[in-house]
Amino acid sequence: xxxxxxxxxxxxxxxxxxxxxxxxxxxxxxxxxxxxxxxxxxxxxxxxxxxxxxxxxxxxxxxxxxxxxxxxxxxxxxxxxxxxxxxxxxxxxxxxxxxxxxxxxxxxxxxxxxxxxxxxxxxxxxxxxxxxxxxxxxxxxxxxxxxxxxxxxxxxxxxxxxxxxxxxxxxxxxxxxxxxxxxxxxxxxxxxxxxxxxxxxxxxxxxxxxxxxxxxxxxxxxxxxxxxxxxxxxxxxxxxxxxxxxxxxxxxxxxxxxxxxxxxxxxxxxxxxxxxxxxxxxxxxxxxxxxxxxxxxxxxxxxxxxxxxxxxxxxxxxxxxxxxxxxxxxxxxxxxxxxxxxxxxxxxxxxxxxxxxxxxxxxxxxxxxxxxxxxxxxxxxxxxxxxxxxxxxxxxxxxxxxxxxxxxxxxxxxxxxxxxxxxxxxxxxxxxxxxxxxxxxxxxxxxxx
Amino acid sequence: xxxxxxxxxxxxxxxxxxxxxxxxxxxxxxxxxxxxxxxxxxxxxxxxxxxxxxxxxxxxxxxxxxxxxxxxxxxxxxxxxxxxxxxxxxxxxxxxxxxxxxxxxxxxxxxxxxxxxxxxxxxxxxxxxxxxxxxxxxxxxxxxxxxxxxxxxxxxxxxxxxxxxxxxxxxxxxxxxxxxxxxxxxxxxxxxxxxxxxxxxxxxxxxxxxxxxxxxxxxxxxxxxxxxxxxxxxxxxxxxxxxxxxxxxxxxxxxxxxxxxxxxxxxxxxxxxxxxxxxxxxxxxxxxxxxxxxxxxxxxxxxxxxxxxxxxxxxxxxxxxxxxxxxxxxxxxxxxxxxxxxxxxxxxxxxxxxxxxxxxxxxxxxxxxxxxxxxxxxxxxxxxxxxxxxxxxxxxxxxxxxxxxxxxxxxxxxxxxxxxxxxxxxxxxxxxxxxxxxxxxxxxxxxxxxxxxxxxx
Numbered sequence: 001x002x003x004x005x006x007x008x009x010x011x012x013x014x015x016x017x018x019x020x021x022x023x024x025x026x027x028x029x030x031x032x033x034x035x036x037x038x039x040x041x042x043x044x045x046x047x048x049x050x051x052x053x054x055x056x057x058x059x060x061x062x063x064x065x066x067x068x069x070x071x072x073x074x075x076x077x078x079x080x081x082x083x084x085x086x087x088x089x090x091x092x093x094x095x096x097x098x099x100x101x102x103x104x105x106x107x108x109x110x111x112x113x114x115x116x117x118x119x120x121x122x123x124x125x126x127x128x129x130x131x132x133x134x135x136x137x138x139x140x141x142x143x144x145x146x147x148x149x150x151x152x153x154x155x156x157x158x159x160x161x162x163x164x165x166x167x168x169x170x171x172x173x174x175x176x177x178x179x180x181x182x183x184x185x186x187x188x189x190x191x192x193x194x195x196x197x198x199x200x201x202x203x204x205x206x207x208x209x210x211x212x213x214x215x216x217x218x219x220x221x222x223x224x225x226x227x228x229x230x231x232x233x234x235x236x237x238x239x240x241x242x243x244x245x246x247x248x249x250x251x252x253x254x255x256x257x258x259x260x261x262x263x264x265x266x267x268x269x270x271x272x273x274x275x276x277x278x279x280x281x282x283x284x285x286x287x288x289x290x291x292x293x294x295x296x297x298x299x300x301x302x303x304x305x306x307x308x309x310x311x312x313x314x315x316x317x318x319x320x321x322x323x324x325x326x327x328x329x330x331x332x333x334x335x336x337x338x339x340x341x342x343x344x345x346x347x348x349x350x351x352x353x354x355x356x357x358x359x360x361x362x363x364x365x366x367x368x369x370x371x372x373x374x375x376x377x378x379x380x381x382x383x384x385x386x387x388x389x390x391x392x393x394x395x396x397x398x399x400x401x402x403x404x405x406x407x408x409x410x411x412x413x414x415x416x417x418x419x420x421x422x423x424x425x426x427x428x429x430x431x432x433x434x435x436x437x438x439x440x441x442x443x444x445x446x447x448x449x
Numbered sequence: 450x451x452x453x454x455x456x457x458x459x460x461x462x463x464x465x466x467x468x469x470x471x472x473x474x475x476x477x478x479x480x481x482x483x484x485x486x487x488x489x490x491x492x493x494x495x496x497x498x499x500x501x502x503x504x505x506x507x508x509x510x511x512x513x514x515x516x517x518x519x520x521x522x523x524x525x526x527x528x529x530x531x532x533x534x535x536x537x538x539x540x541x542x543x544x545x546x547x548x549x550x551x552x553x554x555x556x557x558x559x560x561x562x563x564x565x566x567x568x569x570x571x572x573x574x575x576x577x578x579x580x581x582x583x584x585x586x587x588x589x590x591x592x593x594x595x596x597x598x599x600x601x602x603x604x605x606x607x608x609x610x611x612x613x614x615x616x617x618x619x620x621x622x623x624x625x626x627x628x629x630x631x632x633x634x635x636x637x638x639x640x641x642x643x644x645x646x647x648x649x650x651x652x653x654x655x656x657x658x659x660x661x662x663x664x665x666x667x668x669x670x671x672x673x674x675x676x677x678x679x680x681x682x683x684x685x686x687x688x689x690x691x692x693x694x695x696x697x698x699x700x701x702x703x704x705x706x707x708x709x710x711x712x713x714x715x716x717x718x719x720x721x722x723x724x725x726x727x728x729x730x731x732x733x734x735x736x737x738x739x740x741x742x743x744x745x746x747x748x749x750x751x752x753x754x755x756x757x758x759x760x761x762x763x764x765x766x767x768x769x770x771x772x773x774x775x776x777x778x779x780x781x782x783x784x785x786x787x788x789x790x791x792x793x794x795x796x797x798x799x800x801x802x803x804x805x806x807x808x809x810x811x812x813x814x815x816x817x818x819x820x821x822x823x824x825x826x827x828x829x830x831x832x833x834x835x836x837x838x839x840x841x842x843x844x845x846x847x848x849x850x851x852x853x854x855x856x857x858x859x860x861x862x863x864x865x866x867x868x869x870x871x872x873x874x875x876x877x878x879x880x881x882x883x884x885x886x887x888x889x890x891x892x893x894x895x896x897x898x899x900x901x902x903x904x905x906x
Binding site for chain 1: 494544604744827
């Protein structure tokens with residue numbers, strides 16, 4: 001599995017993480033999900049989905065902040081901060097948060113990405129009020145001190161070593177985003193640059209907490225086995241007194257238009273060459289994003305997809321190939337990643353990928369291919385409704401990134417509306433050499449170093 | 450503050466212990482040819498998951514042809530008598546569903562998951578892949594090349610290298626120590642005849658359990674499965690008995706040299722227990738206190754107190770005749786010796802003092818909650834059902850799981866910790882630059898060093 005740019009997590013939990021990151025679309029399934037919402041006077045929005053399938057509750061909070069809000073010199077603070085959220089608050093000593101949850105049959109986790117920081121825990125229903133007490137306490141009065149910061153700094157540096165420095169795809173994607181973006185913070189890895197991790201100070205963390213962790217910058221999603229009237233009453237009791245803050249100034253998108261291909265060589269110890277390609281694409285606010293998602297599916301979802309069939313089956317020059325479209329608040333990338341088969345050259349792979357894209361730009365795709373892509377999105381949506389945590393994280397993603405959790409319920413329509421002409425048009429408009437950045441991994445043999 | 454903690458813990462422990470689990474009822478049938486069916490209706494999402502499990506897997510690979518079961522299982526969906534690999538892929542991809550096939554140490558499994566509306570076509574494809582794979586020579590060649598390249602690529606994944614070397618070494622000559630995905634040499638020896646022979650020997654109705662979980666009409670599904678599998682020629686399958694693995698004795702350190710690594714991947718452990726060990730539940734609880742979840746002893750000490758790592762866990766792996774016990778973690782290269790001392794110290798402390806009653810209560814509730822939540826998806830339920838059959842658990846084991854966990858006593862825990870959490874006899878695997886080898890490494894066991902290529906062969 002390729003580790004995309006970003007998404008440091010509090011801990012290793014690959015299965016759930018996959019649910020979290022799954023690109024999504026909507027299907028009739030969502031009709032059985034009936035969210036109810038209200039907003040406290042301090043601006044904290046709460047969305048509830050009552051579901052008694054299993055005796056468990058998922059409580060989650062999405063904060064409208066991520067590495068997109070970071071400044072030079074302290075990159076990685078969003079993710080480092082996410083770690084600090086588990087280390088105690090005014091009324092709860094460090095480690096109590098997790099001990100209480102586990103004793104109540106639950107667990108907690110969180111993830112940070114470019115645009116969102118998402119916390120969630122699942123637990124047995126009787127623990128609900130205790131969780132509200134702990135969650136409100138850390139939103140009101142998180143413990144932020146030197147000891148806490150130093151502890152997590154060391155842990156996050158280990159996380160960076162395992163996910164980026166000692167991982168070929170991790171290093172490749174870091175290089176790709178760092179080269180594709182010259183002004184936008186998407187150029188920085190979510191986990192942060194190693195030097196910056198050493199540079200973050202307690203005052204930085206305190207200011208970050210005050211500005212971004214205010215109730216009016218957060219949305220709560222609760223899914224599972226609870227009574228909405230009880231929760232409504234208790235949310236007010238525990239969260240109402242947390243004061244709102246001035247809404248942070250919006251992040252400027254000063255990324256200039258790219259005018260020409262950028263080619264980067266990454267030389268490091270590796271057995272097989274690899275290539276990562278990124279094209280500048282629009283943000284989630286563009287009607288072109290959904291067609292691009294379907295185009296990605298046509299190119300690489302499943303063994304019958306265009307690139308998989310051509311490169312893995314017919315030519316046998318790669319061991320695997322993946323494409324993805326960023327669902328970001330600001331324009332992101334359409335990425336392609338391939339690891340070469342022994343003896344194959346990245347040049348040949350690049351040529352094949354470009355020929356395939358050009359062919360779609362020139363001749364389009366078949367109706368069956370488009371329908372297959374739509375079906376794939378539909379099933380991905382159904383899959384996100386399998387678990388309480390899946391439903392909560394889907395709503396959080398759409399709320400913060402797409403501008404409203406309701407957008408997640410409208411995707412079926414958007415996916416069904418995409419035409420063959422749309423697919424051809426987005427291939428022609430976006431997947432062009434001038435918008436492209438290419439990172440090639442050149443294995444550096446030990447003796448040459 | 451400490452006081453508050455105790456109160457809260459006590460309260461939650463009571464709350465957690467009320468955990469129950471509602472497992473939907475299972476209908477069990479046996480077809481005339483001996484194929485067992487288990488049907489479980491579960492309609493949270495409009496999806497059906499089919500899973501067939503046969504006994505016999507990678508541990509049965511002939512010497513010199515390791516990787517055979519894994520290759521055969523994978524290639525079942527790369528061509529049948531009436532469908533090419535491309536046609537199979539197109540058919541499943543068009544539904545948006547998934548079709549998987551693979552081998553474990555003791556079993557092979559094929560799964561299919563589709564929206565309920567696509568079930569009929571899905572069953573047809575599923576049965577074809579199971580009953581009539583053709584193992585085309587071209588697909589074997591392609592898969593072989595893929596896997597050889599995959600092994601080469603694995604050398605850049607220190608965590609995978611560490612796990613592979615640990616497994617191979619801890620089992621010694623036992624078949625469980627063989628590389629389930631083969632080696633570049635053994636993969637080269639596998640022929641299409643080997644694949645067919647393996648498939649014919651294990652994929653027979655009397656050796657198979659077919660489970661369906663999801664949103665379906667039981668009468669209709671039974672009829673469809675009867676149509677698809679009723680004509681499958683009967684057969685009993687192999688009756689091989691796997692020896693119980695022998696514990697590794699003495700303290701050994703195996704260092705895999707990865708010159709460019711800036712972090713050391715660490716595995717510490719020995720042989721574990723068979724899946725249906727009578728002390729299975731005490732072991733699950735004991736391991737949770739020590740190395741599972743986010744408040745385990747390993748996490749508290751290695752991550753929270755010392756910031757040595759991002760992750761630390763321990764586990765008992767599942768295998769019929771005997772899994773392994775392993776502590777897994779990683780740290781920056783310079784901290785390797787400190788990490789080894791700290792991890793072993795935790796192991797020694799645990800053996801000396803055992804868990805506290807509070808730790809045990811917390812662990813039991815944590816296991817119970819996770820178990821209940823783990824039954825939310827059709828795929829997870831299907832796996833649990835075939836596991837029951839494979840490992841010989843009682844028919845009602847899902848219903849009784851939480852009760853069994855809650856019934857574990859402190860005495861049982863102290864006994865299994867002494868018996869199963871090996872300290873003096875241990876294998877330590879390190880993947881790191883040999884040039885950064887700590888001075889005091891010999892104090893952890895007799896050291897041998899191998900290079901990366903030897904580690905993957």
